[in-house]
Amino acid sequence: MDKIVIDDLTTMASIILKIDSSKEIEIELENWSSSALAESPLNLNIVEAYARNLGKRILSEKPVDPEELPTVAVTKKSFWRNNFFWLPLTAFLLVAALGFLAALYFLPQAKLTIYPTKEVLAKALTVTLKESSDGSDESMDFLAVRKIVVEEKNQKDFLTSGEKTIGEKARGQITIQNWTDADLTFSAGIPVKTEGGNLSSSLSFALEKEAVVPRQTFSSPFPGQKLYQAGTVTVGVEAQDFGQSYNLAVGTTFTVADKPFSQVSAVAANNFTGGSSQKVRIFSQEDKTKSTASLSADLFAKGMLDLESKLLGDEVLIEDSVRHKITTVNYSRDLGAQAPSVSLSLVTQSQGLSYSQSSLRKLVLLETRDVFPAGLTFLDRADFLEVKEVNLSNLENTKADVAVKMILISKMDLDSLKNNLLGKNLGVLRQDLGRLKGVDKYTYEAWPNFLAWLKRVPFKSNRFLVELRVE
Amino acid sequence: MFNFFKKSKTQEYVLFDFCADAISTSVITIKNDQLELSNKFEQRLPKAAVLGTKILNYEAVLEAASFSLQNTFLTFGKRVKKAFFLFSGGAMTGVSLVVKINRRNQSPLSEKELSFIIEKAQPEVIQKGMDNLSSLGFDRSGLEFLNFDILSFRFDGKTGPSPLATTAKTLEAIFYLRFIRKAQWPVILELANDLKLEPEYFWEKTPLLSLGLLELQKNGAVLNSGLGFSDITALADGRILPNLSFDLGLADFRQNPEVYRQSLQLGIAKILKAKKPEKLYWSGQPPLPFESSEWEQIPAEALKRGLGWILLKYG
Numbered sequence: 023m024d025k026i027v028i029d030d031l032t033t034m035a036s037i038i039l040k041i042d043s044s045k046e047i048e049i050e051l052e053n054w055s056s057s058a059l060a061e062s063p064l065n066l067n068i069v070e071a072y073a074r075n076l077g078k079r080i081l082s083e084k085p086v087d088p089e090e091l092p093t094v095a096v097t098k099k100s101f102w103r104n105n106f107f108w109l110p111l112t113a114f115l116l117v118a119a120l121g122f123l124a125a126l127y128f129l130p131q132a133k134l135t136i137y138p139t140k141e142v143l144a145k146a147l148t149v150t151l152k153e154s155s156d157g158s159d160e161s162m163d164f165l166a167v168r169k170i171v172v173e174e175k176n177q178k179d180f181l182t183s184g185e186k187t188i189g190e191k192a193r194g195q196i197t198i199q200n201w202t203d204a205d206l207t208f209s210a211g212i213p214v215k216t217e218g219g220n221l222s223s224s225l226s227f228a229l230e231k232e233a234v235v236p237r238q239t240f241s242s243p244f245p246g247q248k249l250y251q252a253g254t255v256t257v258g259v260e261a262q263d264f265g266q267s268y269n270l271a272v273g274t275t276f277t278v279a280d281k282p283f284s285q286v287s288a289v290a291a292n293n294f295t296g297g298s299s300q301k302v303r304i305f306s307q308e309d310k311t312k313s314t315a316s317l318s319a320d321l322f323a324k325g326m327l328d329l330e331s332k333l334l335g336d337e338v339l340i341e342d343s344v345r346h347k348i349t350t351v352n353y354s355r356d357l358g359a360q361a362p363s364v365s366l367s368l369v370t371q372s373q374g375l376s377y378s379q380s381s382l383r384k385l386v387l388l389e390t391r392d393v394f395p396a397g398l399t400f401l402d403r404a405d406f407l408e409v410k411e412v413n414l415s416n417l418e419n420t421k422a423d424v425a426v427k428m429i430l431i432s433k434m435d436l437d438s439l440k441n442n443l444l445g446k447n448l449g450v451l452r453q454d455l456g457r458l459k460g461v462d463k464y465t466y467e468a469w470p471n472f473l474a475w476l477k478r479v480p481f482k483s484n485r486f487l488v489e490l491r492v493e
Numbered sequence: 494m495f496n497f498f499k500k501s502k503t504q505e506y507v508l509f510d511f512c513a514d515a516i517s518t519s520v521i522t523i524k525n526d527q528l529e530l531s532n533k534f535e536q537r538l539p540k541a542a543v544l545g546t547k548i549l550n551y552e553a554v555l556e557a558a559s560f561s562l563q564n565t566f567l568t569f570g571k572r573v574k575k576a577f578f579l580f581s582g583g584a585m586t587g588v589s590l591v592v593k594i595n596r597r598n599q600s601p602l603s604e605k606e607l608s609f610i611i612e613k614a615q616p617e618v619i620q621k622g623m624d625n626l627s628s629l630g631f632d633r634s635g636l637e638f639l640n641f642d643i644l645s646f647r648f649d650g651k652t653g654p655s656p657l658a659t660t661a662k663t664l665e666a667i668f669y670l671r672f673i674r675k676a677q678w679p680v681i682l683e684l685a686n687d688l689k690l691e692p693e694y695f696w697e698k699t700p701l702l703s704l705g706l707l708e709l710q711k712n713g714a715v716l717n718s719g720l721g722f723s724d725i726t727a728l729a730d731g732r733i734l735p736n737l738s739f740d741l742g743l744a745d746f747r748q749n750p751e752v753y754r755q756s757l758q759l760g761i762a763k764i765l766k767a768k769k770p771e772k773l774y775w776s777g778q779p780p781l782p783f784e785s786s787e788w789e790q791i792p793a794e795a796l797k798r799g800l801g802w803i804l805l806k807y808g
Contacts, residue, residue: 031544033721034740038752058547061674062583063630064739064763068756075755402534402568437559437689483689490567 023048023081028057034065041073041080049073051082130478131485132468134443136455138431138490139462141398147389147424148415149382151375165385165422167375168337172328173349174321177367180313184306186360189264192297196227196259196288198278199252200235206286208233214259214276217283225268227259227276235286256291264299305355305364314351317368322346325372336379340422342414344374375419383407386426397459398430401492405429431492432460440488445481507565507573507690508800509558510698512581513543513742514720516558518565520573521800528801532569536561544721546584546738548680555687562688576690577800578681582722583738585697586631587671588622589644591732594664601658602648610664611643622670629735629763636672639695642803644669644704645731667732671696694803699724699736702776704802705795707731713772714761715791720744723753725760727770734764743777 024046026037037059041049051069059065066082073080154166196214200206210231215224236253243249261268276288325346329339347370354365386407387400394400400407410425439458443451448466455464480486506521508530519533536557542550566572592614596602618641623633645652648661656664673681673695685692699717703726706715711731717724719742726736737760741753761770776791 030547030549033544033745035745035749038749058544058676059740060632061546061635061676062738062740063632064737064756064760067630067759067763068739068741071755071759072752399564402532402564433560434563435556435559436563489572490563492567 023050025050025052028053028059030058032057032059034059034068037069038072041069041076041078044078047077048079048081051080054082127481128485130468130470130480131487132466132480133487133489134440134451134464134466135489135491136434136436136464137462138434138460138492140492141395141430143390143394143428143430145386145390145393145426145428147386147426149385149389149422149424151377151414151420151422153375165377165382167340167343167377167419168334169373170329170332170339170376171371171373172325172332174325174328174370174372175368176317176321176324177365178313178317179363179365180309180316181363182303182305182309182361184304184309184358185301186304187264187299187301188360189299190296191261191264192266192268192270192294193230193258193260194270194294195256195291196276197254197256197291198233198235198286198288199254200286201238201250201252202285203237205237205253206235206281208235208279212279213262214278214288216270217275217277217287225270226262227268228262230258230260233257261294261297264297266297266299268294268297270294302360303362304358304360305353307357309364310353310357313364313366314348314368317366318346318348318370321368321370322372325370329372329374329376333376337376338379338412340375340377340412340414342412343419344372346370346372377412379409382409382412382424386424386428390426390428394430397433399433400428400430403492406492434458434460434490436488436490440483440486443479443488444483444486446479448477448479451479504575504804505573506575506577506693506804507562508577508579509562509688509690510579510581511558512698512719513722514538516554516561518558518561520565520569521577521804523804526805528797528805530797530800532565534561534564534568536564543582546582546674546677546722551680551684555684558684558688562690574689574691576685576688576692577694577696577804578685578692579696579698579701580681581698581717581719581724583674583697583724583736584677584681585639585671585673585695586626586636586736586738587669587697587700587726587733588625588735589732590618590621590625590668590670592618592666592668594666596662596664599660599662601660602656602664604657607657611666615641618668619670622668622672626672626735629737635675637675637678639671639673641668641670643667644707644733669700669733671700696799696803697724697736698776699726700733701799701803702774702791702795703728703733703799705797705799706774706791707733707802708798709792709795710772710774712770713774714765714770716757716773716775716777716788718743718775718777723757723760725757725764727761727764729765729768737764 024044026040026049028037028051037051054060054066066080070080150164151167152164153169198208208229210229212229214227214229217224233255235255238250238252240248240250270290270293272290272293274290276290277283278286278288326344329344333339348368349371350367350369352367355361386409387402391400406429408427410427413423415421415423439454443454451466455461504523508519508521510517510519515535515537517533517535520531522529522531538557539550539553542548542553542557548554594610594614619638622638623636626636627633644667646656647665648656648659649663681695682692699715702717703715706713707728710728712728714725714727721742721744722738722740723742724736724738727734739756739760741756745753773788774791775788
């Protein structure tokens with residue numbers, strides 16, 4: 023038979039190991055019934071079942087019924103009955119003296135307020151981001167982020183700023199004069215330009231159709247004298263540009279093509295008419311660029327606001343993660359079309375990642391709990407942990423750099439301090455607090471003032487309040 | 494003894510959650526019939542400070558508890574004296590009993606009459622509870638009766654929160670009695686005294702979680718596992734069956750999951766008398782090392798519901 027001695031440090035796991043290693047069939051558990059393990063009946067059942075599975079048997083002493091404590095009746099003798107006459111005076115004096123002492127003991131009260139020094143711990147962490155549909159974060163190994171996508175639409179009219187000149191071209195008839203000895207043919211479209219006159223620059227026209235001008239001829243009205251006569255033909259011309267300035271008067275002279283004026287000239291056969299011009303506004307490339315930029319900027323700003331409006335609970339948007347894009351763009355007019363204004367329809371999509379502030383806070387506390395300097399502790403208060411910034415640290419959006427500022431205070435055991443100070447002289451209080459590390463300042467208020475000469479901390483714990491205040 | 498009227502003023506308790514490997518403290522605030530838990534702070538205990546239900550290093554436990562309390566009070570902004578003590582690891586055990594009463598009185602049931610009936614039934618109820626625990630193998634001389642709560646009433650066959658003002662002829666009440674180990678009781682009181690707390694409620698965590706689960710499930714087994722202990726109980730038709738602990742926990746069964754699984758089956762079979770549980774719930778540090786698809790983790794709000802049941806319904 024094997025024996026396992028149970029003591030205060032014996033665990034169920036160790037008993038099971040010993041049963042495992044025992045080579046005996048019968049195993050006795052010594053001191054079982056007096057051990058803490060016996061307090062739960064299931065422990066013995068488990069040990070027995072385990073041994074049974076191995077073909078072994080457990081022997082343990084049965085629980086011992088505790089002896090019933092005898093009831094003792096105590097009869098008190100009456101002292102006061104035999105001292106009846108002294109009772110009133112003794113009682114009065116005793117009560118008065120006790121009352122005075124009790125007042126000194128019980129009445130004073132004081133409050134010690136300790137302001138601990140604060141130390142700022144700045145930490146930069148890199149956390150893993152994982153996308154989650156509801157933003158919950160149970161494992162705390164990563165920061166759950168939620169992808170938010172919003173779509174914005176708007177239509178807006180813009181005034182166009184491009185300019186274009188339109189109008190009618192002047193038309194008229196010219197008579198071409200050929201002073202050469204050869205017939206000349208000028209095809210349709212040949213340029214004809216004004217010559218001389220008051221015009222500061224020449225105006226260009228083009229022949230409307232082909233003109234064949236016969237050579238010059240001469241006659242001899244007198245012997246030895248030749249009188250030359252130019253060959254002529256009258257043909258229509260059209261101005262090469264719009265404008266009233268092309269409405270020329272009859273008699274205006276022209277050069278024809280590249281021929282010298284002395285050889286070939288032309289003259290307006292009638293007053294030119296029909297020339298007119300005006301400037302109109304058109305939808306230009308610049309208008310297109312500016313209007314798209316303006317409306318998309320509005321929609322991106324609206325998208326940003328909408329992303330923020332989709333945040334749930336204590337979620338915060340990672341600004342670094344926000345991306346905008348134009349998905350559809352439509353203009354009411356084609357580029358270059360004449361129009362005083364154009365209507366632009368734009369659809370944009372904005373998306374970003376959000377995280378829960380409380381989840382980030384938990385993650386930060388988990389990551390930083392082992393890095394506090396010795397003797398300092400973090401007080402889990404909302405304003406003692408400030409997340410300065412969260413920036414994505416890789417292009418895949420799986421990591422983020424988090425900068426935090428934590429305020430730490432010194433660890434203090436206020437209950438021990440309080441118990442040590444009860445009933446002590448105020449000098450001791452000042453000395454103890456002077457020795458206590460991490461105290462910035464403290465205040466001590468006592469009541470009543472007339473007992474200030476006692477210069478003692480109250481004796482009663484419930485009359486002395488010690489509190490830690492962090493500003 | 495019972496106050497069936499709802500309280501309107503703000504009440505504050507400190508929730509002191511004590512298990513073998515950590516102590517956590519938080520503040521319970523009750524205002525306008527709403528219960529809130531806040532300012533939770535947890536302090537881990539040094540290794541071997543507590544073994545099973547036994548405190549081996551009282552100083553370490555006191556230091557951890559003071560530190561946790563201090564942080565809770567600092568963040569809450571003030572000190573709270575009234576305390577709700579919650580234990581894990583088998584320091585307490587409980588038992589449910591159905592008490593049937595026939596009324597001779599035909600007038601509406603008053604609070605006074607109900608108190609009288611309950612007071613009259615109390616000795617017999619405690620005796621019966623002790624008998625039930627003895628039949629499970631508990632050493633009754635090691636247990637001390639702590640308190641009881643009434644889980645529900647049935648009057649003339651109808652279930653309701655309160656039978657007051659009814660003219661019911663028959664009344665049934667499901668009592669849930671709580672017993673604490675005598676060896677633990679002085680230590681707990683000493684700890685409360687050293688922490689300057691006024692203890693008003695003492696509960697084992699597993700039955701409290703079971704109370705919170707009652708709205709979800711009327712039948713099933715409930716496991717609360719720590720590093721060095723496991724506590725199991727079961728729900729049967731809306732009653733909480735006695736909770737049984739064994740001194741094997743996460744730290745042990747990670748090495749030997751099969752022993753742990755068999756221990757768990759043995760405990761559940763003992764509580765449910767070989768009946769198979771409909772549903773399996775557990776709380777503790779995940780993950781379970783054995784096949785855990787049939788085990789569902791107890792929702793976080795079960796604790797709050799359990800506390801609400803005690804503090805709002807019969808507080």
